[in-house]
Amino acid sequence: MKITQSTIQQLVITDVKSLDPVKVMIENIQPGVGNITITCFGKSWTSYWGAMSDQTIQEFFVDCNDSYLINCLDRGIRxxxxxxxxxxxxxxxxxxxxxxRRERDIERLEAREWWDEAEDAVDIKDLVCSWHSNSTLCKLFGDEPWHANWPSVPNPDYEYLERIVQVVREAIKQTLAVPA
Known part of the structure; x- marks a missing residue:
């Protein structure tokens, strides 16, 4: 049986405007290897890094950009x-x-029919993308209309985690600046 001990640092970040308390558990397993777990308002995110040169989790976290850290903490979030x-x-x-129509891919009458159908649509995206739709608009974007560049909006879950990552980074910077 092999038993390994590691040191865990816990940070509790409070008094941040419009953000519940954030708890951060940092574990440096060995130089260049460790993990971090962040919790806030009943949600948690965790990530493990096994190749950070000889950096600690704290140094690594401070050096990384938001989008990289967010993707590590919540894989696939957009x-x-x-x-x-x-x-x-x-x-x-x-x-x-x-x-x-400008590129002459469709005729004038077909364009008029699609235009009228689009104007009357209650849920145009479902009408165009649904496999069971009888709409002639289904032809508009080809075989995979859901991959068209539909209008998008910022993801509130991503923005929330981004705020938390920024707060955690700032807290870690402050703890690194304080002599032990």
């Missing part, structure tokens, strides 16, 4: 997500109809 604004989606579809 900074932008598809918007749910039907009007913006209708304008997007209309712009594509105009583009295809």
């Amino acid at each position: 900074s932008m997500i598809d918007g749910e604004d039907n009007e913006a989606n209708i304008q997007f579809v209309k712009a594509e109809i105009c583009r295809q």
Whole structure:
């Protein structure tokens, strides 16, 4: 049986405007190897790094940019997500109809039919992207309309984690500046 001991540093960050207390658990397992766990308002994010040169987690975290750290803490999270604004989606579809008409990919009557259908759509994205839709608009973006560049909005979950990462980075900087 092999038993290894490591040192864990815990930070509790409070009194941050519009943010609940943030708890940070930092474990430096050996030089260049460690993990961090961040919790705030019942949610937690954790990441392990096994190759940080000879840096501590604290030094590594301070040196990394927000998007890298956010992706490590919450794999696959996107900074932008598809918007749910039907009007913006209708304008997007209309712009594509105009583009295809200008390039003579579609005829005038087909463009008029698609335009009218788009204007009356309650949920244009579902109408265009749904495999069971009978809409002629399904042809507008080809075989995979969900991959079109639909209007997007900032992801609030990403922005929330970004604020937390920035607060944690600042707290770590402050602890690194304080002599032990």
